Each structure stands twice: as C-alpha cells, then as structure tokens.
Amino acid sequence: MWQVLRNELAGQNFEVITVGCDAKGAEVEREFIDAANPDYPCLIDTKFVVAELYNTRNVPALFWIDERGWIVRGNDPAYMTRRDPDTGVRTPNERYMDVVRDWVKNGSKSIYVTPPDETQSRIGSSDESNQQAMAHFRLGVYLDAHGHHAEAVAQFKAALALKPDNWNYRRQAYNLGSADEYGMTIQEAMQTVGPMYAVALQLPDPPAS
Amino acid sequence: MTVTILTSASEATPADAHVEGGSLWLRSDELLAATGWELKPEGMCRGEICVPLPADRAVSVVRERDGATWVDVAGFAGYVRQTFAHDATTETWYFGPGPEERRGQFQLLDAPDFELPDINGRKHRLSDYRGKKVLLALWASW
Numbered sequence: 430m431w432q433v434l435r436n437e438l439a440g441q442n443f444e445v446i447t448v449g450c451d452a453k454g455a456e457v458e459r460e461f462i463d464a465a466n467p468d469y470p471c472l473i474d475t476k477f478v479v480a481e482l483y484n485t486r487n488v489p490a491l492f493w494i495d496e497r498g499w500i501v502r503g504n505d506p507a508y509m510t511r512r513d514p515d516t517g518v519r520t521p522n523e524r525y526m527d528v529v530r531d532w533v534k535n536g537s538k539s540i541y542v543t544p545p546d547e548t549q550s551r552i553g554s555s556d557e558s559n560q561q562a563m564a565h566f567r568l569g570v571y572l573d574a575h576g577h578h579a580e581a582v583a584q585f586k587a588a589l590a591l592k593p594d595n596w597n598y599r600r601q602a603y604n605l606g607s608a609d610e611y612g613m614t615i616q617e618a619m620q621t622v623g624p625m626y627a628v629a630l631q632l633p634d635p636p637a638s
Numbered sequence: 639m640t641v642t643i644l645t646s647a648s649e650a651t652p653a654d655a656h657v658e659g660g661s662l663w664l665r666s667d668e669l670l671a672a673t674g675w676e677l678k679p680e681g682m683c684r685g686e687i688c689v690p691l692p693a694d695r696a697v698s699v700v701r702e703r704d705g706a707t708w709v710d711v712a713g714f715a716g717y718v719r720q721t722f723a724h725d726a727t728t729e730t731w732y733f734g735p736g737p738e739e740r741r742g743q744f745q746l747l748d749a750p751d752f753e754l755p756d757i758n759g760r761k762h763r764l765s766d767y768r769g770k771k772v773l774l775a776l777w778a779s780w
Contacts, residue, residue: 473757545747561721
C-alpha cells in the first residue's frame, strides 16, 4: 500500500521510508519487502536505533516529517491494510491514506498536522529506566545472535521488569524464543500491563464538503 | 576470559580487561576503541565534552598498575549515570548513550537523524530527504 501512495504522491515532494525493527534483520524482513516491491527505501534496524530515537514502544508507529525536518504528527499506530475479522480479507486502510494525501496537499494547513505540544505529548519522553531497559535489551539481542539464548532471556527479562509495557522488547523477545520462557502470553501481558499502544490513532473527522 | 564491550556503534574485545566484582578495568590505551571515552588530564572525555574526575572519584575509578593506567569503566558509568548491562557468563557488557548523547535527545520535534542500510545494504540518512515530506513508518515482522 505504501507503494500505491508513493506512486501517487512522489511528484509532490513526498517520500515513504520504512524502518523494519527486527533483531534478525533482512533474514526475516526480505519476504515482506519483496512482496511490497518498493521503490521507496526500506531500512533495516536490527538494533532498534530508530525505536529508541523516536521513543516508540510498539509497531506500527508512523511519523510525519515535514520539509524542514520537523515532526508534525507522531506515533500513529496505523496499519496500511485492515483485516476483516470475519472474512480475513485485507483491504487498504483508505482512511489513513486519505489523511496522508491531505497532508501532502495542504502541508502545515492540514487538519491532521498536530500542534507541537500535542505532537510532543503523543511521542512522550524517555527516562533513565528506559535507557537501562534498552541496555538490557540490546545486550540480549547480541547474546541471542551469538548463541547464548539463556543469557539473552535473562537480559530480556531484566528489560521487561523495568518496562513491562514496551511491546517492542516483549514481542521481539518472545519471537526469539517463546512466551513460555517469560511465564506470560502476549494476551496475558495485555491484561496485566495494559494496552499495546500508548496513544490511540486519533483523527479528526474530515470537513464536510 | 575475553571481555566483549558493546555500544550502539561498536563492538570491542580489549586485549587486557579485568572484571573485579562490579568493576570493569580497561587499560587507558584501550579505552577509546571500546567505549568512546578517553582519559585526559582534564578528566574523562568524549567528543566535545570532558567530565572532570574529583580526587575522591579518581581514586576509585583510575589506578596505576603494571606500568599502565587503568580505568574502571563500569564505576565511571555509574558516576555519569551512563546505563549499562552485564552478562557475567559470557563477560559481555553493553554501554548505553553517554551524557553528551542523551542531552537534547528528546527534543523530538526536530526529527532525530539516523543512518541505516536498506535491504541491499545501501545506506540512507533521514537527512538525505530534507526538503521533502517524509512518512516514516516503523514496522516489524514479529
């Protein structure tokens, strides 16, 4: 779907950049990227550098960056396709695509651009315990990649003890092993630590035309 | 045992490193490659900034032994509140961002720049796209 939007809007000074947050990198991302057949850059972030810089704790997380390099809307948990729960059929998320079209057309006048204080509050801020959790997480990723799975699990547990609601850590850790090692499934974790997204996707209604 | 020292940008296995309790002693000439810090007369320095070491602090994190100068990088990290994580089985240490990297990191409205490879290994910087609107989309396969 990004390719559709990109093709449509590329002549209007617009680019899509995707960042795949996966400890195993290209090995696990290639099939998705090949399927998208993209002309836009699909970057591989095995160390969760961008997740740290942009203070995200789950995916998807979408940020709008304007021509000046300023974030004008942040941390949208928007998928580009929607899956019908009954039929399983995936359809494009036309609503979000329309919202992006509106921004590309209207720039800072788009009703979907958020004021700086709201943008800042949607992104939140990190703290020292998050830095500490990130140190455990990065060490865990390294240890797992070097054949020390048990030691990696200990580091992931330390990260999750500090930040139980960081779904990047939890989902990646479970993916490298199993939920059994953590004594809690994803569903149980949601019951215990709360929702998966810090902020819901909040889109103002389009103006009546 | 070989000690491995990781940061977000580097991986090093210094020839001489000693773990003693919670301390990680590195020879001062191996400090820069492993941690990005350098011991100078004015203190511990990284890039533009130097952290002075008060006499009482210097006693606990710097020592002379075997004709060399050694720094306890774990002790120093605690002093400057640089986060780190340690796996004792493999003696692998990860050091988080230093004080100079954290400063201003979350002044987020100026989109933080980064450089990452694409699926073909070609590097891209976010700032290469300055002058365009960019939709930055974080996703994962998991």
